[in-house]
Amino acid sequence: MIQVDQQVLEAAAGWLRAGRCVHLVTVLQTWGSSPRPAGSLWALAQEGTPDGAQGGASHPMRDGTLARLAQGDSVGSVSGGCLEDELRRHLRERGPLPRPEVLRYGVTAAEAQRFGLPCGGQVELLAESLSDPEPLEHILATLAARGRIARRVALADGAVSLVPAGRDEAELQRDESAVVRVFGPRRRVLLIGDGLIARLIAEMALALGDEVILCDPRIQDPAGWSLPGVRLETRMPDDAVRAQAVDPLSAVMTLAHDPRLDDLALLEALNAETGYVGALGSRASDAQRRERLTSLGVSAARLARLRGPIGLAIGGRTPAEIAVSAIAELIAVRNGSPLAQREPLSPAGEAATG
Template sequence: MNVGGDQEVLERAAAWLEAGTSVWLVTVAATWGSSPRPPGSLMALTEGGLSVGSVSGGCLEADLTQRLGKPEGTPQRLQYGVSSEEAHRFGLPCGGRVEVIAEPLQDAAAIIPALAACCERRRVYRQLDLRSGVVTWRPAERESVPLSVGEARLGKLFGPTWRLLIIGDGQLSRRVAEMAAALDYEVIICDPRVEAPEEWDCAAARLETRMPDDTVLALADDPRSAVVALTHDPKLDDMALMEALGCKAFYVGALGSRRNSAGRRERLAELGLTTRQLNRLSGPIGLPLGGRSPAEIAVSIVAELTAVKYGVSLGQRPDTLLSTHSADTHRRGVEV
């Protein structure tokens, strides 16, 4: 199961450290021009060349292994792509430049609070003194910036990966799961109807067989979670939406035609949801891309999820072709 960026790096680094292997923790501190990985990207590297994460998409990692050597001393600041020759050598596009900070670690205590914050779905701020190597921690504040780099310090915000809870297993759900996992979401598919959980075969997601409302409350009540209801079964979808529209999830969507979506809103209103809560619901789900196949509809769902995640205004959405296509495809016997 994909747990996403920082958490995966921290888990592997902690395991190496607890086994007695020292580690370089490498952070992209700054970039100029085009660069393969954004500031804040994380990588852990052992002296023996084992690594997890990425700071360049593959073009700098081999050089870092040779250049850094044994993880010891104080943090190092390294630049790549300063000259056009070096940029070409390391495969940096368009004359891009990358600055990384490599921090030697001998004790897992240096990263355990960050890992705990990721696992417990809360945020913590870690500050590294680049002269001494001393690490300090403080709770993250609302205005905390994700990355802060100075002459003598590196501050980075650690917290949970983005999580997507999909209600209902099926062909569309699995296409959405695969695309979301590729975008570093932790993906969970909830479906109490699965008869043989031990035979679950979706590598992109883990399975939950609790009832949808219980699963939403347990796993999606935070601002880095999204909930999409894709079962075509009002009993299950409505159970999930009742809780999701009242929780902290940053996005809530449900599949269905325009007519079905209107009926869903009426049912939810009768069950006590407020107009403000109902206005949070994206339904019919997805951007109006005109897709018909499960994969095409999954693209529209993940595209809308991405836009909302980054605060991109979608404006006044027209009556979506997606809802018509979803209904047409379903009538032809293809699960959507």
């Protein structure tokens, strides 16, 4: 799940805890050009207490989100800004919805022009009124534990049920009776070793909406270390990987230039289900690294998962170019792009010493 969708859930839960009525809108389907894919979320808060809302203080985990959203009444997006004003008008006129509504925009050329949908795009949305924060809080707790959960909305009456979701279950499912939205944890990037390239990669990963953790036990003054938006780990890299990056939505990049640190992280990540494993260095240092990992018991099949030297072959030489190549490869792997194929091995990162 991307960061903005999690922010929608957090904001909606906080607004409900504060006694406000909340409309949740989900993109069901798009045709033609559309800036937001199916499953995207948008929440709108109104004044007043919805039926069944729970009063009292806001949930402590959501106070930060409420503070950030204090100047607005909506969060998320279903159209990149084209439809939100129309939805706000429609939902405020309707008030709390007795049951979910399916809304369609851009069906005609006139509507597409009116709402600013690009290239005659069309979008189908599900709008529902929320009254109980507990299901959203349960989803958020599941995501915090790196789990997957499905939220089923009955179209007849808006009844919501939550069930565990499998790893390969589609993000959005629908039939004549219900819509199911599957929520999974945010993508996570664990960087091993502090340095300029690591910090550049961290900034780019944050821009993608990833959760970013930097691990370096060599940092002398953790209290004085600062990289906004990035969490610092000072435990040993193998412990950090075990705790933070063993699922397919996680990525590990070793950037320490120290085999005593890099190899510890690679051993754990390659023997786990980590989705992406990359190592910075030259071709020569990559060959030496693979020999060491083989001698330490990493199988040939597991070793084949190592992206080394890290990054796409774009001829990167400067720290910024190497960081771009690394992030580009991560995106290519996640999206199943042919650019992710590594035959022959990429020379990106060749300028870095191993």
